[in-house]
Amino acid sequence: MGVGRFTLRATSGVARRGTLELAHGVVETPSFMPVGTAATVKGLTPRDLREIGSQIILANTYHLWLRPGGDTIAAAGGLHRFMAWDRPILTDSGGFQVFSLESQRTLDDDGVTFRSHIDGSTHRFTPENVVAFEERLGVDIAMMLDVCTKLPAPEGAIEEAVRRTTAWAQRAAESWTRGDTALFAIVQGGLDERLRERSASELLPLDMPGYAIGGLSVGETREEMARLTRFTAALLPVHKPRYLMGVGTVRDLIVAVDSGVDLFDCVYPTRSGRHGRALLHDGSEINIRNAGFTRDTGPLDPACSCTVCTTYERAYLSHLFRATELLGMQLLSYHNVFVLNDLMAAARDAIERDAWDAFRQEFQPRSP
């Protein structure tokens, strides 16, 4: 097996069905990655995730750097052993988190200095030390440090972000040492197609094992996101995995798969679950706290085969949220991640059958 090797198995329209070989296993794409920011997917155990069928999860460099820190994770033998997850892990670089804290960071050409949201202590990320941290964690996919700009932003700011992201990508690629960690570059460029084109054209010569579309899902409209996703995905190499960062509603996933994207992550299913919101297989969403569910003896999602839907009724789940019981958060998080995982499995099947377009159209009307 070639670590980081991506094999395109089938296409249907622009949608792609692939296989990504990583150090801790194979990821069938398109695939959704649940978010385990702080080395745990909130509300779910590793066993839950295996049962759901999650193939790869995401963790976050910014959060793990600050707490518990690289020494603690290294002492455990790496992130997989620390959190008892033996399938692939991708770590985001922390760029997105650092640039979300506008007032607390100072950017220069060499890197970015920022303050911890936990204790106010000062830290510094450079392209090199972020790769070194991710390699120390032993993750399967490491994202490079990029400059991610909130939208709307003046063109000058985005252009500057693209320039720095390219320069940092070159440095990250040069500092990359572990063959079992696939290092991905991130295309920036905001909503400007010329800048997206420039960013991609500057990063492609690095010949990284994968490319991400960054800087979306940060304040733009859904239409803008769809347009830029489609535009940017088309710029990326056909035979490498494409990852759209931070995207995770049913509707957005469908649009992105339809644009030829292979990997996704989002806190949406788990965050929604903790707040009592359930995603249904038809693309709609319900809030289990609504009064109408207190006596509802039906399953959470009649179209779902997950253990929550086959075990409990809506009235029980409603009760758990009204009584603020932990189990409610656990069960809805489980169901929501299952729905997105199931959606990706169905998408893979539809692409294999060259029936993607019909599949996609089912999800148009009711999606949130």
Place this chain on the structure above:
Amino acid sequence: MGVGRFTLRATSGVARRGTLELAHGVVETPSFMPVGTAATVKGLTPRDLREIGSQIILANTYHLWLRPGGDTIAAAGGLHRFMAWDRPILTDSGGFQVFSLESQRTLDDDGVTFRSHIDGSTHRFTPENVVAFEERLGVDIAMMLDVCTKLPAPEGAIEEAVRRTTAWAQRAAESWTRGDTALFAIVQGGLDERLRERSASELLPLDMPGYAIGGLSVGETREEMARLTRFTAALLPVHKPRYLMGVGTVRDLIVAVDSGVDLFDCVYPTRSGRHGRALLHDGSEINIRNAGFTRDTGPLDPACSCTVCTTYERAYLSHLFRATELLGMQLLSYHNVFVLNDLMAAARDAIERDAWDAFRQEFQPRSP
């Protein structure tokens, strides 16, 4: 099988090893019941509880009466199906909860009127409607409505509580209809041995399938509790199960088994777990939030074989609590219930081998 039948299998000193046959399965005693107040054991799934080996859990009439109410649970087909737990369930009568809310309740000979802690609405418990509610839930063991008095209390108050508890027990026994629900009486009497004797002597002629020791673990010293447990247990029938309500530290369980008690319940293991406190097999307790554990690569409890201790290191559990992640609460609750369950399994084994006294002495020095 005779529902509610208790068979004494062995004794070792005063400690007893028995088998209690219930509608949803057999309970090997001594046995600890995790508390699922609102139809969920906080932080644990039914699968977790089965894996831990819990044979029976407790739920609470006061809480379920107020929310979600009997109609909702009956519509689900009973409490077992509502919460997806197919092993035995015992419901406490709600007496303890009602009498904890001193200012909000009015007691008379017929019953007790109280206000909901949730919405201030007015409700009334009588011996009859509590049994009817528990039977509607379809539980395996239903506790009678008793009058439970906080300690310290003037002798008049305890005497009055004993009188009413007896009168209510007679009415509860008369209103009892379901053969698959075993109705247990509760001995009151505070710290007064004469009143304990009177309460027991008044309740024994009812010939209920089981007897509980109530009104302890409500403010008295540990020594007083031990003395009254031993005194009261000795008053109860040899061939019926004895249940000490609300007791659950390692040390108190040992003392109670040593007094000939068979069943226990307490929120202690799950509540401690949610707050980062872990019970260890040696009877000591640690707080995983303590700074010393942040780099500790050892298991939570070196003497424990539970999945938490064989999977995770202390540094990870420490991290989860520092990051206020749900998984921390789940894992420590799991471990703590496992410890008490394991303790009861070891006690059963020691009693069978007539080696109870040696076993008991191991737990004396370090117990919290």
